[in-house]
Amino acid sequence: MAWTCGYVTQLDYSYGYYRELNPAMLRLVCLCSAIEPQLRDRPTYLELGFGQGLSINLHAAATDGRFWGTDFNPGQAVRARELAAASGADLHLLDDSFEEFAARTDLPDFDIIALHGIWSWISDANRRTILDIIRRNLRAGGVVYVSYNCLPGWAPAIPVRQLMALYGDYGGGQMTAPLGAVDGALQFSADVLKAGSRYFRENPSAAHHFERLSKQSRNYIAHEYLNADWYLVHFSDMARSLQEAKLSFVGSARLMDRIDGMHLTEDGRKLLSGIGHPVLRETVRDYLVNQRFRCDVFVKGPRSISGPRQRDAWHAQQFVLTRCPEDIPKKIGGSLGEFELSKEIYDPVITVLSESSYAPKRIDDLMASPKLRGIKMNDVVEALVVLTGAGFVSPAQSITEEIIERCQALNQHICRQALMSTDLAYLASPVSGGGILVPHICQLFMLALQQGKSNVAELANFVWEVLDSVGERLMRDGKRVQSNEENIEEFRSMAHRFLNRTLPLLQALKVL
Ligand SMILES: C[S@@+](CC[C@H](N)C(=O)[O-])C[C@H]1O[C@@H](n2cnc3c(N)ncnc32)[C@H](O)[C@@H]1O
Known part of the structure; x- marks a missing residue:
């Protein structure tokens, strides 16, 4: 097979940025899970399949560390290297396939290995190669970030994806330009639906899925639906795979997933609280919220931190607003619908964060403000977690001249x-x-x-x-x-x- 291994390469992938991959965010995820962030001050960082390379470039410029990345698409690697040349960051961007990368002998041990939007869209052999890279090149105490499409959320859409992919393979998709193949696959699936398909009639959520799908960008559809590989797992399968590389689950990289009140009914919370094993609990949670996409953080040899040390670490952490207060919405979407940000808590927290020309602040700085008088520290911590998870606040780090x-x-x-x-x-x-x-x-x-x-x-x-x-x-x-x-x-x-x-x-x- 060609170097693409059936991966859609004719259409450029979007220039996305994913803040969950930021080392500072990964440290915070560990902290929120009472796991010691064992990352060194100047971590070695690897991103597998960096796409257009915007995330890795921004992180390498803004963080002290040694960064590596690989993506086998040479066009993307060239553009990503232009950004690296502009910043002068300590960043090695390769156009190796995962297999070629695994065979290198010049790799350091990594503190962080991150892969976003990769796991579900590559072959079994490539997944095994990635596990091998993690097993051999992640330092003990190191962190893995991995995102993937998951079950049960995607289950109703499996036949839709199959129709689209089959059209790509057998229905003329090979003879048309890539965007033509997407349009053809959409039209073909619409024809099946309109021809009175009992499948779509008896599975209305599949029909809704298809309707929503046809409004998405053609590039996204090509990457999601016309790739040779599409691999769906339950969280428990993912945890088992990474266990082979000696990794343990720490928590979701999406901090808002931790706020049960936004996602779970009271019955759901009660059910989960009775489940002892973290893997079973997390899997059942996915059933409760009908999870389709997960962003997980795993650690090789996690060390728990005691309550007082976790509190001290929280107190030492600074936070900074990343969105103007006027642009922060009053409601945020969760699995249960819209979640209203309590005016009594969020307004003063945001106001105090914006004081002194938005200077970064610790929890103690917030608690010392008269504007937060009467508000409990736990509520302030939860507000910071929600605002950070929503992308309106970020953990703040110490800065050097080189970073600037x-x-x-x-x-x-x-x-x-x-x-x-x-x-x-x-x-x-x-x-x-x-x-x-x-x-x-x-x-x-x-x-x-x-x-x-x-x-x-x-x-x-x-x-x-x-x-x-x-x-x-x-x-x-x-x-x-x-x-x-x-x-x-x-x-x-x-x-x-x-x-x-x-x-x-x-x-x-x-x-x-
Ligand atoms: C869905 S994109 C995600 C890109 C990026 N991580 C992001 O989220 O924006 C998957 C990326 O993996 C790369 N890729 C797929 N298979 C690969 C392989 N076997 N070796 C190296 N890179 C691969 C593709 O070129 C593509 O850029």
Whole structure:
């Protein structure tokens, strides 16, 4: 078989950023599970299948450590290396297949091995190779992050995926361009559905799944549905596989999964509290929430920390806002629906986090504020976990001059790219040790500031000239805003918001 092993390579994978892969977040996950984060100050980090390489580049620039990554798609490796060259980070990006990587003799022992969006879409042989890499190259005490599609959530969609994949294999998918194959597979599945398929009639959730699917991006559909491999497991299977590499489950990397009140009914909580074995408990939890996708953290030789040491570690941890207070929603989605963030707790926590120009704060700093008088520490801890899990807050780390220089160099490169493309929507923060969402227009505002423009009109004109020169216009309600005046007016109001709201936060995060 070709080097692709049946993996869809003709369509570019998206430029996603995944903050769960940030070493600082992995430390926090361990801490939340009362497991000692045994990571060294300057960890060695490996990302397998880095895709476009945005996550690994942002983490390598913003964190002190030695970073390695491999992805067998050479086009992606070339683009990811451009970012690494811009930041000057200690980052080795290879275009080895997992098999080639496993055969290398120049690898260090890793403190962290992370793979996001890989496990479910590769062959059995490749999964065995990855287990082998973990077994041989993860240091004792090291951390593995792995995400995967899981059961029972995906179960009703298995036949839909089978139809799509079979069309790709036998129905003309090989003769058309990749996007044509996606459209053809969708049309083919729609024909089966419309032809009165009893399967779809008797399994309405499969029909709903298909309806939702047809609205997704074609690139995503190609990667999810037309790959040669698609492997679904229950959590218990995953835990068993990683046990072979001496790993134990620590917890979900998605911190909000820990907030039972958002996901479980009272009966569900009671049921879980009676289950002793963590693997059975976690598997049953997936049935309760109909889990489809998991992001798990495992450790090789986890060491529990006692209550007082866990408390001390929490007290030493600093947190920083990564979203302007005005942009933090009052409700967050959970398995049980919308979860209202209690005004009495969340408003003062967010307000105090934004004080002193958003300087990072410890729990004691928060508790010392009169604005939090009467609020229990456990509630503050839970609020920090929820806000961090939702991406509005991040653990803050200590900063070095080198980290600042690398982040600034990378951010400048990404902002210059914004003159030609809208692909990269994140910049590196030395404070959070990872990526911060900075949409395209804000990146252009940052460029304008660097060129000495400073007021609303200058920023708006700069962005307008850039977009006008390539024939771009703003979109409103799905339509292009045609008139120049309306475009400029809208850019002015964006520039006003940027200067007054976004810029102070980006400065505090040392993004610029
Ligand atoms: C679904 S993408 C996920 C990319 C990235 N981790 C992310 O989440 O954005 C899977 C990636 O794995 C890479 N890949 C698949 N099979 C591989 C193999 N056998 N060896 C190395 N890389 C592989 C693909 O090139 C692709 O970039």
